[in-house]
Amino acid sequence: MKLKALLLIALLVFASCKDNKETETVESIDYSEENLDVTTSTYPKNITKVFDAHGGIDVWNKMKTLSFTMDKPNGKEVTTTNLKTRAELIDTPTYMSGYDGSKLWVSEKDGNEYKGNAKFYKGLMMYFYAMPFIVGDDGIIYEDAESLTFEGKTYPGILISYEAGVGVSPDDQYIVYYDEETGQMQWLAYTVTFGKDGKSDNFRFIRYNDWQTINGLVLPKSIDWYNYEDRVPTEKRNTVEFTNVMVTDKTKDDSLFKMPKGATIIE
Template identity: 65%
Template sequence: MKKIVQLLFITITLVACKNETKENKTVIETVKKEDITTSIYPESITKVFNAHGSIETWNKMNTLSFTMVKPDGNEVTTLNLKTRAEQIDTPNYTQGFDGTTLWVSEKDGKEYAGKPKFYKGLMFYFYAMPFVLGDDGIEYKDIEPLVFEGKSYPGILISYEDGIGESSNDQYKIFYDADTGKMEWLGYTVTFGKDGGSDDFHFIRYNNWQTVNGLVVPKSIDWYKYENNAPTEKRNTVPFTNVVLSEEAPNAKLFVQPEGAKLIE
């Protein structure tokens, strides 16, 4: 009987140890998985992402839509965040991109005089800050802070590997609130259609936020005049309304070139 009790005790101990090992292994694997998710980004940009709801939450989203009020009426932008297919709909024209083909459909015989290649993704990129700075092919570097009206904002320089996007020579500087981690300023260069990079930084201020589906995104942004690569005074404000962020993908038909639309080569 004594031997049976001892045998039973040893069996229970072994099972308990085995279960404990499994639990520990699960914990270790979970921690490792979380580390892998966040370790691809430097600490500074991760702090900014987290202040806006986290890059992980952003990556769950498939649809982004927002409206801007223009002199000729509302401009509604809708994107598939995974393919970057885009539709920009206005009273005078619709511009679309299905991931490969760029097209413009004019309305009521009004000729579109814009620059479709330049405008494709432009306002999306400004609106989707800071999360678009989590795209592949981006390099990060901590830089000197921006001091504006006596307050210092830590900075991060964003550069692109060759061949990334339409203008891989573009550079961005984001400056964030040291306490909250929220993005406050964007400095950006414009190199589209040009050879080489640029040292001329334009500035947008991000200080009016709203929360949509767990993500902190702009309610409006302010373009600033600039001098010596620093902002000086506010030039104009661009508000955003009817913002949608959804895990559901948009209807692919939105981005298909309609009959009669002009193909942009």
């Protein structure tokens, strides 16, 4: 008798649910008519705010080539990068260094001995220059960071870390500090773990407060390295200026990055 009663109750519940489903109206959306921002919807709101203040990550993702010049003690250093493959050419008066997508190489000029670390320097200045957009790469983890206060103003922070196996130094961490009102990036804190095991808590500081608009994107005109103490910047140490900046949706020919005859492959 109890079994029959339970079966009857179950049937009544099922019928009630079926009736409700049949009478429920679901709004149909024609997504072909919607203007969706698929790219930025994958990012947290705070980093999207920063991207937007610099022209937008969607605009950046259309770009294929970045080039800039820096004045160094041995002359002008010109860096050209394929933003999609990350092929790179660094051309200076005393050497060229390049990455063709598979091989890293160095070519010395006029008998000058190359004494740098090509593996460490590969992509380094491009990475600093392409802030904040470069932290829109795949394999990045975003977290809130403790705010930075400098000269009486407080900047919210976004901690950037990497999934295992991403890049040459996946233990590197960055903190992007931005103006809460405008969203514009103001500071970068970063660690250096190249050639070391594990993460570091020794954050160094770069100030970003000199911007220029190129092809719809707000990019650095110069950046300032700061001395620091107890994870806080103190006074300016030096400035690096960028000239002849070019960012475009055109691609340079692959031959630009090809290893020249006589160059040395860096393992």
